[in-house]
Amino acid sequence: MSEFRRRVVLFVAIVACASPAIAAPPADTGLERQKIEKLNQELDDAILHMDNARVLALWADDGVTLLPGLAPVEGKKNIADFMEKVVASMPGFHVSEQHTDYRDLQISGDWASQWGLTHQVAVPPDGKPAIDVRGKILLVLHRESDGTWKIEREMWNTDAKQ
Amino acid sequence: MSEFRRRVVLFVAIVACASPAIAAPPADTGLERQKIEKLNQELDDAILHMDNARVLALWADDGVTLLPGLAPVEGKKNIADFMEKVVASMPGFHVSEQHTDYRDLQISGDWASQWGLTHQVAVPPDGKPAIDVRGKILLVLHRESDGTWKIEREMWNTDAKQ
Numbered sequence: 020m021s022e023f024r025r026r027v028v029l030f031v032a033i034v035a036c037a038s039p040a041i042a043a044p045p046a047d048t049g050l051e052r053q054k055i056e057k058l059n060q061e062l063d064d065a066i067l068h069m070d071n072a073r074v075l076a077l078w079a080d081d082g083v084t085l086l087p088g089l090a091p092v093e094g095k096k097n098i099a100d101f102m103e104k105v106v107a108s109m110p111g112f113h114v115s116e117q118h119t120d121y122r123d124l125q126i127s128g129d130w131a132s133q134w135g136l137t138h139q140v141a142v143p144p145d146g147k148p149a150i151d152v153r154g155k156i157l158l159v160l161h162r163e164s165d166g167t168w169k170i171e172r173e174m175w176n177t178d179a180k181q
Numbered sequence: 182m183s184e185f186r187r188r189v190v191l192f193v194a195i196v197a198c199a200s201p202a203i204a205a206p207p208a209d210t211g212l213e214r215q216k217i218e219k220l221n222q223e224l225d226d227a228i229l230h231m232d233n234a235r236v237l238a239l240w241a242d243d244g245v246t247l248l249p250g251l252a253p254v255e256g257k258k259n260i261a262d263f264m265e266k267v268v269a270s271m272p273g274f275h276v277s278e279q280h281t282d283y284r285d286l287q288i289s290g291d292w293a294s295q296w297g298l299t300h301q302v303a304v305p306p307d308g309k310p311a312i313d314v315r316g317k318i319l320l321v322l323h324r325e326s327d328g329t330w331k332i333e334r335e336m337w338n339t340d341a342k343q
Contacts, residue, residue: 172294
């Protein structure tokens with residue numbers, strides 16, 4: 020093998036080493052950030068429209084939600100049942116405002132987390148006063164094998180004294 | 182270069198490629214799990230003893246805690262002030278039980294998350310009835326440059342209706 024061929028072999032090995040497909044998961048963090056920011060917008064918009072199917076589409080199959088006053092709700096099926104009960108218990112309500120101000124997104128490989136400040140206004144029927152709730156959220160996300168990010172863990176609580 | 186030498190060159194390149202020092206962060210997940218399990222035990226034990234200094238030692242400098250009824254408390258210094266106020270507001274109390282049952286630890290590079298079920302019993306002075314609280318916790322941890330894991334994000338809420 021000539022010196023030239025030896026260098027070609029090494030060069031190929033080094034390039035293969037540096038290739039994301041071999042050495043590590045894709046690291047296009049800018050793109051992954053954009054995907055997660057889109058998920059965040061979709062989550063707020065789906066809640067604003069009280070559209071459970073759209074919210075559920077953002078959840079991982081083995082996701083868990085940790086909400087005040089409740090035991091953990093584990094798994095997409097149980098989360099679906101829970102959301103259905105919540106909406107059924109609020110006939111005539113609509114959500115007039117739903118906004119989350121997310122902070123400090125951290126992505127590491129196929130896992131990410133972010134926390135945020137939430138603001139929701141829910142309007143009851145019959146002209147009763149609106150319910151205005153400010154709180155905090157902590158989300159842990161996972162990138163699935165098809166490259167989409169899904170919610171794995173969600174926790175929420177209010178800023179108000181309890 | 183002989184066929185043998187060529188294979189040696191390729192072998193060295195492939196080993197270098199697979200070496201964590203070159204291709205990826207250390208991936209001794211078993212060891213990292215042990216370190217996090219030790220942190221979990223230390224956190225419960227430090228709270229049991231109401232030892233704020235020991236709790237604080239487990240926090241990252243830029244950590245944030247998201248507790249019910251409060252705005253986010255950001256940064257180790259603010260968390261220290263907050264914990265001092267909490268303990269000062271409970272003269273004569275002691276914690277007789279503090280246990281967290283952590284679930285589904287996920288480690289990805291220098292970031293990790295886990296959620297858990299919490300149980301705390303706080304005993305007031307003067308024979309008043311103990312306060313028994315069950316809740317849920319979500320922790321996001323970061324491995325610092327010295328290899329130790331620290332708490333970056335903590336959120337908690339109770340199982341009781343609020």
